[in-house]
Amino acid sequence: MAESKNDHMVYAKDLKITWSRDRRYWRWVKDTENSYVAELLNVCWLKVSGKLENANLSPGTQYEVVLVAKMKTRAYGFDDPVNFKVTYPGGTNDRPINLEVEFKDSKDQWKDIKLGEFEASANQGDIEFLLYKYGGKWKSGLVIKGVAVRPKS
Template sequence: MAESKNVVYAKDLKITWSRDRRYWRWVKETENSYVAELLNVCWLKVSGKLENPNLSSRTQYEVVLEAKMKTRAYGFDDPVNFKFTHPGGTEDWTINLEDKFKDSKDQWKDIKLGEFIASENPGAIEFLLYKYGGKWKSGLVIKSVAVRPKS
């Protein structure tokens, strides 16, 4: 993923239970970057915010999760929810992460979470990936969430 001002790296995301080593592990990727590895939760909540995104008006953008699913991941056979708020409004939908990683376990992948057209006055962009209750989940590794022009 290209370096960009419009990226929220794992350490800057709000991840419920991420400070409890029973549920999440922080893995050093490079000298200055860490990824968040899900060990075991039934309450998944990952959120972030871009305060002043550098967007060009009337350009179509996509919101992308850079992540991987470990080979022994479990609990993602049910879709997770995604909520996305941008200056044009709020959108909600579900994403089946297990399907997204079906043929690419243990490989970094860009998962498109949504898209929008930037307005003249871009404001803050917020996003939330969540699944409350239900099955215990493990094996998702999160590197970042980016807002980038749709190619």
């Protein structure tokens, strides 16, 4: 993704991914753009979080938050929705996302999954995001490039 002045990408290496340093659960793979992506090998407790400083955004602009990811052909455990929460100065957006449905016709292809939107304000504070599913089925096959925060088109 080419970043303009108002586009921001929080790459996988800058996210907090529970158990990402344990090779039994996650694998770091070098991407074609000389960055690393996080490939989920096997977890039942999924927690990926990150943040972006509000000061990096243009006040009064409507932004969208998207997960840039792909799902491997042999992925499993995503038939139940995972949760996504975006917190920004003045509000919170929390909703379930069925990743199996989102990737149904686009396995092994990068895709932008819209997670929420907000209007940037002059208030100080961070934009925080959290993708999570605690317990339940074991999951595998999700590959995360990062989270993009960009002006809504």
